[in-house]
Amino acid sequence: MEQNRRKSEQTDSKNKFFRYNKVISNNIHNRIRCRMELYEAIYKRRTVRDFEDKIVPEEVLERIINAGLQAPTHDHLRNWEFVIIQDKKDKENVLQYIKKGIEPQLEILKQILTEGTSQQKMYAIAMPRQYTMLYNSSHIILPFFRTNSGVLNPTSVSSLNPLTSIWCAIENIFLAATAEGLGCSMRIPVGEEGLNVAAEVGAPSDYLLPCYIGLGYPAKDRSDVEQAEYNAKQKIHLGKW
Numbered sequence: 120m121e122q123n124r125r126k127s128e129q130t131d132s133k134n135k136f137f138r139y140n141k142v143i144s145n146n147i148h149n150r151i152r153c154r155m156e157l158y159e160a161i162y163k164r165r166t167v168r169d170f171e172d173k174i175v176p177e178e179v180l181e182r183i184i185n186a187g188l189q190a191p192t193h194d195h196l197r198n199w200e201f202v203i204i205q206d207k208k209d210k211e212n213v214l215q216y217i218k219k220g221i222e223p224q225l226e227i228l229k230q231i232l233t234e235g236t237s238q239q240k241m242y243a244i245a246m247p248r249q250y251t252m253l254y255n256s257s258h259i260i261l262p263f264f265r266t267n268s269g270v271l272n273p274t275s276v277s278s279l280n281p282l283t284s285i286w287c288a289i290e291n292i293f294l295a296a297t298a299e300g301l302g303c304s305m306r307i308p309v310g311e312e313g314l315n316v317a318a319e320v321g322a323p324s325d326y327l328l329p330c331y332i333g334l335g336y337p338a339k340d341r342s343d344v345e346q347a348e349y350n351a352k353q354k355i356h357l358g359k360w
């Protein structure tokens with residue numbers, strides 16, 4: 120009788136042990152699987168400048184912005200706001216300033232295209248699309264960050280923290296969009312463009328626009344930019360440069 124009781128106790132604890140190990144290995148498996156998905160998004164992300172005529176559902180848009188809001192931030196602030204534009208007329212209003220900025224850029228393009236490095240090939244694809252890669256997107260995302268006097272007159276790298284922080288959020292947005300099967304274009308406002316766009320959408324005067332983002336479903340026949348290959352071995356300097 121006593122022998123049977125002990126045997127049953129042993130079997131019980133053995134079962135518990137295996138159940139416990141199974142939970143642990145499932146967790147590890149999930150963690151590894153998640154990490155693999157992240158790496159896949161990192162490697163798949165590309166700047167997309169040609170989109171299908173298809174609207175991204177609101178809940179997907181929210182997931183992507185939420186991913187942006189998980190980014191690290193200086194001073195624990197996350198002083199970020201996102202204006203999102205879908206309506207074609209509103210897009211035209213916001214993008215009118217790009218048209219004025221593009222003309223001089225296209226002139227530069229004509230000069231540099233004679234040489235044909237991979238950077239110049241990128242310009243050849245990117246420059247003529249600065250307007251359409253936003254206008255033809257499903258949604259234009261305008262990320263805004265709250266600035267301070269240091270950002271536009273920096274005295275050290277840390278003066279740029281508000282700008283640096285929002286770029287962490289922007290990269291999260293790009294990766295989340297990729298994980299959703301979407302793509303993003305981006306344009307940095309030139310000259311007065313950013314201030315004009317901020318005024319157009321009614322942003323408070325202490326908020327700046329670091330870039331425009333065009334979000335949408337990548338067109339199947341889009342023009343892909345040739346990518347140079349890099350790897351860590353070429354870039355790591357162990358202990359000393």
Ligand SMILES: Cc1cc2nc3c(=O)[nH]c(=O)nc-3n(C[C@H](O)[C@H](O)[C@H](O)COP(=O)(O)O)c2cc1C
Binds near residue numbers: 245249305307
């Ligand atoms: C700071 C920054 C500024 C950029 N500005 C523009 C821009 O004004 N217009 C544009 O079409 N792409 C812009 N890009 C996208 C780059 O052209 C693109 O990231 C680069 O060619 C590498 O290609 P990939 O994103 O497909 O890897 C910018 C990217 C960064 C990080």
